[in-house]
Amino acid sequence: MLSGAGIGVVCFASSYAVALALEISRLLFRSGVRGAFMVGFAAAGLVAQTAFLYHQALKTPGSPLSSQRDWCLVAAWLLVVVYLYLTCYHPKNAFGVFLLPLVLGLIGVARFLADAQPYAREPASRAWGVVHGVSILLASVAVLVGFVAGIMYLEQARRLKKKLPPIRGLRLPSLEWLARANSRAIVVSVLMLAVGLASGEILRLLSQGDRLPWYDPVVLSTVCVFLWLLAAAVVGVLYRPAQAGRKVAYLTLVSFVALVVALALVLSVDTQHGGRQSRAEAVDGGR
Amino acid sequence: MHLQVVGCSHHNASIEVRERLAFSGEQTCAALEEFGRRFPEVESVLLSTCNRVEIYTATESGDAPSLNELAGFLAGFHGHCPREFLPHLYHHVDREAVRHLFTVASSLDSMVVGEPQILAQVKQAYQSAAGHESVGPLLHAAFQAALKVARRVACETRIHHHRVSIPSVAVADFAEQIFERFDDKRTLVIGAGEMAEETLQYLKDKGARDVTVVNRSDGRAVELAARWQGKAAPWERLDEAIVEADLVISTTGADEPIVTAERFAAIESARAGRPLFVLDLAVPRDFDPAVGERPEVYLYSVDDLRAACQRNRQARDKELPAAERIIEDETERFVAELRHRATGPVIQRLREEWHKPKEEELRRLWNKLPDLDDRAKEEIRQSFDRLVNKLLHPPLESLRDESRHGLPSTLLDAVAKLFRLKD
Numbered sequence: 219m220l221s222g223a224g225i226g227v228v229c230f231a232s233s234y235a236v237a238l239a240l241e242i243s244r245l246l247f248r249s250g251v252r253g254a255f256m257v258g259f260a261a262a263g264l265v266a267q268t269a270f271l272y273h274q275a276l277k278t279p280g281s282p283l284s285s286q287r288d289w290c291l292v293a294a295w296l297l298v299v300v301y302l303y304l305t306c307y308h309p310k311n312a313f314g315v316f317l318l319p320l321v322l323g324l325i326g327v328a329r330f331l332a333d334a335q336p337y338a339r340e341p342a343s344r345a346w347g348v349v350h351g352v353s354i355l356l357a358s359v360a361v362l363v364g365f366v367a368g369i370m371y372l373e374q375a376r377r378l379k380k381k382l383p384p385i386r387g388l389r390l391p392s393l394e395w396l397a398r399a400n401s402r403a404i405v406v407s408v409l410m411l412a413v414g415l416a417s418g419e420i421l422r423l424l425s426q427g428d429r430l431p432w433y434d435p436v437v438l439s440t441v442c443v444f445l446w447l448l449a450a451a452v453v454g455v456l457y458r459p460a461q462a463g464r465k466v467a468y469l470t471l472v473s474f475v476a477l478v479v480a481l482a483l484v485l486s487v488d489t490q491h492g493g494r495q496s497r498a499e500a501v502d503g504g505r
Numbered sequence: 506m507h508l509q510v511v512g513c514s515h516h517n518a519s520i521e522v523r524e525r526l527a528f529s530g531e532q533t534c535a536a537l538e539e540f541g542r543r544f545p546e547v548e549s550v551l552l553s554t555c556n557r558v559e560i561y562t563a564t565e566s567g568d569a570p571s572l573n574e575l576a577g578f579l580a581g582f583h584g585h586c587p588r589e590f591l592p593h594l595y596h597h598v599d600r601e602a603v604r605h606l607f608t609v610a611s612s613l614d615s616m617v618v619g620e621p622q623i624l625a626q627v628k629q630a631y632q633s634a635a636g637h638e639s640v641g642p643l644l645h646a647a648f649q650a651a652l653k654v655a656r657r658v659a660c661e662t663r664i665h666h667h668r669v670s671i672p673s674v675a676v677a678d679f680a681e682q683i684f685e686r687f688d689d690k691r692t693l694v695i696g697a698g699e700m701a702e703e704t705l706q707y708l709k710d711k712g713a714r715d716v717t718v719v720n721r722s723d724g725r726a727v728e729l730a731a732r733w734q735g736k737a738a739p740w741e742r743l744d745e746a747i748v749e750a751d752l753v754i755s756t757t758g759a760d761e762p763i764v765t766a767e768r769f770a771a772i773e774s775a776r777a778g779r780p781l782f783v784l785d786l787a788v789p790r791d792f793d794p795a796v797g798e799r800p801e802v803y804l805y806s807v808d809d810l811r812a813a814c815q816r817n818r819q820a821r822d823k824e825l826p827a828a829e830r831i832i833e834d835e836t837e838r839f840v841a842e843l844r845h846r847a848t849g850p851v852i853q854r855l856r857e858e859w860h861k862p863k864e865e866e867l868r869r870l871w872n873k874l875p876d877l878d879d880r881a882k883e884e885i886r887q888s889f890d891r892l893v894n895k896l897l898h899p900p901l902e903s904l905r906d907e908s909r910h911g912l913p914s915t916l917l918d919a920v921a922k923l924f925r926l927k928d
Contacts, residue, residue, distance in 0.1 A: 378683060384678060
């Protein structure tokens with residue numbers, strides 16, 4: 219059972235689910251008070267999740283980024299912050315319809331798939347460990363935000379191409395705004411991943427004894443995502459046609475797929491990243 | 506008490522008629538002053554827009570100007586004969602006048618129902634009249650209520666969200682969905698059609714500043730560019746102008762497309778993938794439809810926008826009953842308030858008559874009980890006040906109830922006789 223300070227994952231996940239249901243109800247009917255309820259439920263969920271993560275941090279040293287589960291929950295927390303910010307500043311746009319499913323997805327992964335055990339490997343340097351964890355987390359959130367902006371861009375472009383008026387209740391930001399958000403998401407994710415990889419390398423060099431091999435699947439997949447994003451950012455800067463909103467949107471979608479593949483690798487393959495015991499070792503140890 | 510409106514609008518008068526009766530800002534000021542001199546007891550507001558010219562008048566007592574007098578004033582101010590305008594004028598009195606004002610302010614009477622400018626125009630007319638002290642308690646109340654009703658209609662219905670003119674749909678439903686801002690965008694006008702100017706107006710309202718006009722006739726291009734503080738470019742530079750543009754409004758009278766798919770291919774490569782919004786208002790079309798299939802080109806023809814307008818019109822029509830209900834409710838409420846105001850003098854006298862014996866009784870009591878301290882006196886006074894108010898409550902409520910159905914003249918007479926109220 220995942221709980222902290224009397225608050226369970228189900229508690230804040232339910233709040234976000236209600237906020238999502240309210241967002242979707244925009245398509246069905248109008249209401250003057252829905253916006254307040256939407257923000258209220260999301261904010262209540264955020265407060266509950268903050269209390270949950272705080273309680274986890276008190277219980278487990280290194281938390282809230284000391285396990286895969288914590289990592290997913292903090293990423294979800296950041297996405298909710300982004301959602302609340304965007305909804306408060308652009309109340310007419312239906313960001314929640316696109317962002318909140320990702321939040322619930324991350325919470326679902328945390329609840330059912332992610333490993334709740336703290337990483338066994340103690341970082342060689344606490345400070346570099348924090349830099350590494352936070353930067354990789356921020357890079358992932360930037361990719362997720364870019365993915366949402368990319369989906370919204372393609373939907374908005376499809377509607378405009380088909381010459382359809384805005385859908386009632388599903389108002390989207392302008393293509394210009396979405397293209398800018400996409401480009402920024404790519405730049406932020408590249409910078410954060412660069413910091414994450416550099417700090418990871420420093421940690422590797424500082425570590426005594428068993429160093430994390432460079433061919434570890436998690437390291438390799440992260441480097442691949444970084445190279446992809448770097449190429450996308452560099453091509454975007456040097457080659458003007460690549461700055462076209464639709465192309466940037468596709469780049470962010472591919473970046474998201476790369477991120478999902480990297481996360482799937484973290485969750486499913488044998489890796490020494492974070493000091494996790496490989497599955498083979500675990501099986502041997504169990505005999 | 507008499508409230509009325511006399512005027513003409515796009516419903517019943519052609520633009521030629523409206524133009525002859527229209528008042529500029531300065532003329533409005535002069536007209537209000539002249540009206541005040543001619544009818545010193547009458548409140549007035551003059552509303553003059555491109556779609557309507559109306560004069561609202563109200564008087565609490567005394568004679569209200571007749572339709573002929575008001576028609577004579579409107580036409581006479583411009584030196585016209587009123588007789589030729591009379592068939593084009595409407596005349597609404599009291600309840601109908603209030604309902605008309607509320608309908609106008611809420612934009613339900615506009616040529617493009619739901620257009621937002623009319624509310625600002627009504628507000629400006631009211632403020633102008635207030636500035637000239639030609640507004641009294643009745644028109645103050647009526648116009649304040651009209652502004653409130655317009656806001657209610659805007660908040661509680663989506664009537665303002667459904668634009669139904671081609672330029673407004675082009676800008677609000679499409680251009681604004683592509684571009685976040687317009688002050689840093691380049692607008693290119695090809696040709697010099699009327700609808701291009703209307704679209705430019707919408708774009709200017711959204712902040713567009715950089716306008717280039719390209720026309721086969723350089724003189725016309727220069728004239729239009731000067732009107733919109735833009736620049737004119739020669740027809741030979743059309744391709745370069747499209748390369749630089751973010752928005753294109755095309756309204757030439759060409760028989761064949763002036764921008765074919767082949768011609769646009771060269772332009773497209775020079776644009777480096779920047780999005781291009783093309784509003785092709787020409788019939789036959791100026792842009793080959795194949796141009797609209799290019800990835801970053803958003804091409805809209807008159808037919809595309811007409812379809813969007815039709816959809817919006819249908820959606821807006823669904824909102825109309827709700828807006829009309831609001832206007833009906835608010836008219837009813839306002840008229841009841843007006844009637845209730847008419848009962849004010851009788852109520853005032855009734856209160857005074859009832860408070861006189863109260864004060865006499867209190868004086869007698871203070872003389873009989875000289876040892877009473879201030880606190881006790883205050884308690885007793887409050888008890889007497891409550892008693893008088895409770896006794897007054899039923900007759901006042903009856904008056905209020907009756908006001909909802911009309912001016913309660915019979916009841917007012919009965920109250921005056923029953924309680925021996927003197928004028």
